[in-house]
Amino acid sequence: MTFEPARRVRAVGPSGIRRFFEIAEERDDVISLGVGEPDFSTPWAARDAAIHSLERGRTSYTANRGMRQLREAISRYVADRFALEYGPGEQILVTAGASEAVDLAFRAFVDPGDTVAVAQPAYISYEPGVRFAGGEVLPVPTREAEEFRLTVAALEGAGAADAELLVLCYPNNPTGAVMERSDLEPIAEFAREHDLLVLADEIYAELTYEGEHASIAALEGMADRTIVVNGFSKSHAMTGLRLGYAMGPTDAIGAMNRIHQYTMLSAPTTAQHAALEALESCEPDVREMVDQYGRRRRFVLARFREIGMACFEAQGAFYVFPEVPDGWTSEAFAEELLREQGVAVVPGDVFGAGGEGHLRVSYATGLEDLREALARIETFISDHG
């Protein structure tokens, strides 16, 4: 007897970066710029709150939607930081990481055969998520010439008017691109005109280095057709605590909660206590981390320019997206760089349309390692000049 995976599982191949793990494991001097998680520790106050909650024996389920106090804190936080108005009662759902929130949105709003437009290059889990829900991804490419911002022309060109759902992730993984309010206005108009629902993954919202993060949900007429996803992994260095949240209209969050209550029941209680403390007292820690990332971003961009690798000025998240030199594919460059110099980066093609010809380079790594890694990349380029 063998287990034959269901068709929708068979339809999803292994991750494009899987093979690289094996190469990386062969040597012990690898500097990884391939990681999508902070190198900082969770702020101590948040860790302490988690420990305290355990000491008090607060280990039972919480409400399906998450602790009321936490939802109230989230409601205040997003109002203050991003001008988003969501009631803590029925418009916020606390999830096990932003990933669960994204998955719930796909499962709640995508029927088999539905089309989901995804601005690409994009986080690698969107496409499998859509497929697990039975839908199909419609790639909507963004271009470096437009700083990887989504345009109405790209939506029209891809035929996104007929899609059910549009997925946006800004600040963007992998490009580091941001969308300003003026960039979002025409996208919002397109969504209203064609009755598109929007899934706005704003997990990197705090990591915006120039100007303020703008949320499409804050634009006129968009709150009732947008699900906003956010979480604590990137902003508060809490990846392993797995805590995120979704915000949207009462009916939409209710639909997502229907799945959540039967599958997850509730997000981890310990992590919810940590998250509450993170919102209440860890703002200075967040600012300090963002300052550090900001410096590293400047450093990495400057070094790529010196090395002679073109790289547009990423303004958010903790990635830059340099171009590989002529004559290389992303995959070949990333693989040879890893084999010869022990520097791990992610080839851009794994992020979908428009990613080929680029590398995702994470600067969520200490400055000493960044200096060394960039020196090795420089050597690699000169060796192959």
Add this chain to the structure above:
Amino acid sequence: MSQREVLELLRENARYSTADLARLTALEERKVEATIEELEASGVICGYQAVVDWDRLAEERVRAEVELNVTLDRETSYDDIAERLSRFPQVTALRLVSGDYDFDMEVEGDSMREVSQFISEKVAPVPEITQTVTHYVMTAYKENGIELGDGEDDDRLAYSP
């Protein structure tokens, strides 16, 4: 603003090259050099030193924190006493502090005997000093903002989405 940023970076690592500092701050290299010269000339930057984990060195190095109480008279001020104590090469730090004692003094030597002798023969006899309490450093965990001992390995996955 740029002065503060340059200072913070040099405190993090005094060996950053001016090129690195320029990349990190997005300032011109010349501007970074000028800022450092200005900070040095005005005495804000008093020197550059290595942060040392003596426990990793085979040779013995003994350090002590000494609490000092003093009595002042009309002729003698805290500054006078500080000036006298600061001249001793064994004294690596000296601060006037609030609380139960007056001065907080750090002393270094090659052996406990050397440090003890220094305190009993050179410090205690200073007429204004009424009391010394010596605490020998047993293990140092953090110096100048830098954690000592084994650095934690980066145990994150080499690749993650």
